Amino acid sequence: MSEPISLRDYQRGLSAQLADLQTPRPVSKLGIVAGDRHWLIDLLDTGEVIPVPAIAAVPLTRTWYAGVANVRGNLYSVIDFSAFLGGAPTVLRDSSRLILISEKHRVSCALLIDAVAGLRNPRLFVRTTDPVDGEPWVEGYFTDHDKKRWSELAVGQLIQHPDFMDIGARS
Secondary structure: OOOOOOHHHHHHHHHHHHHHHHOOOOOOEEEEEEOOEEEEEEHHHEEEEEEOOOEEOOOOEOOOEEEEEEEOOEEEEEEEHHHHOOOOOOOOOOOOEEEEEOHHHOOOEEEEEOEEEEEEOHHHOEEOOOOOOOOOOEEEEEEOOOOOEEEEEOHHHHHHOHHHHOOEOOO
């Protein structure tokens, strides 16, 4: 049988637990590879990571617009993220994945990537002071313990950028 505690001690304990819950903690980031670049994405911005389903090409669109994929009855616009960034188009392999953008952004969009690099702890990265290379969808640059450079993706900035929204082919 446990000893009775006073109401005051109970309230102090409860207040300490609530304060602990409100303390900001680093949230794991999803590490991905797109072309020759490594990216970190906030888990709240990702809906799902899935193997690449069949993608139907859409005529008269930009080369980085891979097409449309049916994911459990829902159509998603598929963006080849490496090609969008100006790199080589993604070559489909067993490691290739689609990152479905979170429903909170209210877009049916997926990023085609080369591979998932797993969950990453932000505390293990060092922020660098690299200038933003004209990419408003980069929140910051980081290096890991192996001196590998990572860019943090600002999904909200990416999906609202005029270049991202303009999928029509250029003549």
